[in-house]
Amino acid sequence: MFMEITILRLGHRLPRDERISTHVALVARAFGASSFVYSGQIDHGLEESIERICESWGGSVNGSLFSVCYEKNPLSVIKKFKKSGFVILHLTMYGVSITSALEKIKISKEKEKLLIIVGSEKVPGEVYQLADYNISITNQPHSEVAALAIALDRIQEGKELSEKGFDFKGKIKIVPTEKGKKIVENQS
Amino acid sequence: MFMEITILRLGHRLPRDERISTHVALVARAFGASSFVYSGQIDHGLEESIERICESWGGSVNGSLFSVCYEKNPLSVIKKFKKSGFVILHLTMYGVSITSALEKIKISKEKEKLLIIVGSEKVPGEVYQLADYNISITNQPHSEVAALAIALDRIQEGKELSEKGFDFKGKIKIVPTEKGKKIVENQS
Numbered sequence: 001m002f003m004e005i006t007i008l009r010l011g012h013r014l015p016r017d018e019r020i021s022t023h024v025a026l027v028a029r030a031f032g033a034s035s036f037v038y039s040g041q042i043d044h045g046l047e048e049s050i051e052r053i054c055e056s057w058g059g060s061v062n063g064s065l066f067s068v069c070y071e072k073n074p075l076s077v078i079k080k081f082k083k084s085g086f087v088i089l090h091l092t093m094y095g096v097s098i099t100s101a102l103e104k105i106k107i108s109k110e111k112e113k114l115l116i117i118v119g120s121e122k123v124p125g126e127v128y129q130l131a132d133y134n135i136s137i138t139n140q141p142h143s144e145v146a147a148l149a150i151a152l153d154r155i156q157e158g159k160e161l162s163e164k165g166f167d168f169k170g171k172i173k174i175v176p177t178e179k180g181k182k183i184v185e186n187q188s
Numbered sequence: 189m190f191m192e193i194t195i196l197r198l199g200h201r202l203p204r205d206e207r208i209s210t211h212v213a214l215v216a217r218a219f220g221a222s223s224f225v226y227s228g229q230i231d232h233g234l235e236e237s238i239e240r241i242c243e244s245w246g247g248s249v250n251g252s253l254f255s256v257c258y259e260k261n262p263l264s265v266i267k268k269f270k271k272s273g274f275v276i277l278h279l280t281m282y283g284v285s286i287t288s289a290l291e292k293i294k295i296s297k298e299k300e301k302l303l304i305i306v307g308s309e310k311v312p313g314e315v316y317q318l319a320d321y322n323i324s325i326t327n328q329p330h331s332e333v334a335a336l337a338i339a340l341d342r343i344q345e346g347k348e349l350s351e352k353g354f355d356f357k358g359k360i361k362i363v364p365t366e367k368g369k370k371i372v373e374n375q376s
Contacts, residue, residue: 008208017203018209019204019206019207019208020207022210022328023208023331023334026328026329026330026331027331027334027360029328029330030326030328030329030330030334031326031334032273043277044274053329057328057329068327071283091321092369094362094365094368094369094370094371095365096362096365097199097349097351097353097364097366098368099346099349099350099351100350100351105269111308125368128367128368129367131367133366134365134366135362135369136350136355136362137349138219138349138354139277139353139361139364140214140217140245140353140354140356141214141218141241141245142211142214142215142218142219142337143211143214143215143333143337145211145217145331145333145334145337146211146219146333146334146336146337147337148334149330149331149333149334149335149337149338150337150338150341150349151336153341158287160283160326161286161287161325161326161338161342162287162309163285163287163288165285165326165327165328166326166328168328173327174207174281174282174324174327176282176283176285176324176327177282177283177284177322178283178284178285178321179317179319179322180282180313180316181280181282181316182282185281
């Protein structure tokens, strides 16, 4: 199990990627990452949306803040994480299947830190070279939001869907119901 | 295994949902659904995007066309599918965990047809009542794109990620590679 997961979203464009990048960040949080870094265009609206969600629903899975930050130079971010011992995983439809890649990654028990790169339209060739693993979630065109969700689900071995799920210690939480909606103030 | 899966996307809004609904439709196709129906505002751009993808990458998993169509009245669509013997599954953060729900659904072997409803901001209460199962993919706020991907992944038991994956019989396909990009004309 990876102890610390950061998501790096490349090439955010306004207004085109406003909602897609927001969904990427929300998936990152809900599926167990602890921070979200993005490059491309600065987007205060995106940052505020995520902060508002965390304010009500809680931070990240380990009880700390879920951090969101902008970085101008994504290649230097990748290099910095690599130097700090993070395994670098790049999600791309051109890569090898996550199923086979995860078998290799999991052998190395020291690798407890993971940087997952989520591309946009044009990903620089250097990203493919810097990544330890270029990984596909099917080789069909679909969505970086879906790819990240499936990747984190497989990496966390479905823990986010288990009966208790992750505990975000938010102000509010949902009580699952068969019909309708039930939100309660969190007592835990 | 479900033999026929249709996705119903509710309340599409322009321009707000342009890309999100497109991603929902692409996930539907890539993860094994055979058709996509949407309500809300008509969006010819969305329909053309999906048709363009199918033109190059192939139709749906069973070799037929992946159909995209607009329906003005989603409640009547749900009722029609229900009458035709489809199991109605509604993805909502308020629902019960997909893990527990799938155990129940899979017991019934006659149920080979599935309609999965993907909501937008305000889902009418009647949808919760009409659905056979209101199912959550975590009870945290994230993304309908991610929720649909995880739901289809669980329903198809990860088949889309298996070594051979689905065969879409498209004009082009990707050869998975460790670094870089390789697209070939499909010879199969």
